[in-house]
Structures are given as structure tokens and as C-alpha cells.
Amino acid sequence: EEVRAVGEWSKANPDEVTQQVAPLLGLPADITLTSVKRQGYGAQFLTPPVVAAQQKIADTFYQLKLIPKPLSIADVVWTPPAAVAQAQ
Numbered sequence: 121e122e123v124r125a126v127g128e129w130s131k132a133n134p135d136e137v138t139q140q141v142a143p144l145l146g147l148p149a150d151i152t153l154t155s156v157k158r159q160g161y162g163a164q165f166l167t168p169p170v171v172a173a174q175q176k177i178a179d180t181f182y183q184l185k186l187i188p189k190p191l192s193i194a195d196v197v198w199t200p201p202a203a204v205a206q207a208q
Contacts, residue, residue, distance in 0.1 A: 127162020137161070166197050 130137045134156045142152035166174075171193050178191040 123163045127160065130156070130161040165200055171197055 134153060137156050138149050138153040141156065142149045145152060147155075175191075175193045178187070178193055181187045182190045
């Protein structure tokens with residue numbers, strides 16, 4: 121809930137976000153502002169298509185021997201209570 125609120129605030133206040141973030145990144149404010157407007161902040165729940173896409177990537181990494189054992193992405197994704205998910 122709080123992450124979502126911060127994301128909404130940052131979207132509505134890109135200049136203030138830029139003032140806070142630019143010094144941390146060591147970038148000029150104009151470049152940071154462009155990035156802030158393009159990227160945005162916040163978090164969303166992972167949808168089943170996103171989990172499926174991540175599973176394909178994990179399977180590929182395993183097949184290429186980049187990771188030592190198969191991973192089940194669905195096993196490590198937090199699923200929100202139904203009431204919270206429906207409100208999104």
C-alpha cells in the first residue's frame with residue numbers, strides 16, 4: 121500500500137523526485153527528470169503472464185547451465201489476498 125502511494129506521489133511530483141534523486145545518482149537534473157518521467161516508481165502485483173514469462177527465462181537459464189537446478193517461479197511469488205488483488 122505504501123509503495124503504491126509513493127509511486128503515485130512520484131508520478132504527480134516529478135520535479136521533487138528529481139531534486140531528491142539527481143544528487144544520489146550524480147546526474148544533471150535535466151537528465152534525471154527525463155528518466156523520472158519515463159520510468160516512474162512504484163510496484164505492481166505480478167500477473168500470471170508475467171510469472172509465465174519469468175518461468176521461461178528461468179527454464180532457459182537452467183537449460184544453458186547458467187543456474188545449477190531448475191527454479192519454480194510460482195513458488196517464490198507472493199500472491200496477495202483476493203480482496204487486495206481485486207482492488208488493484
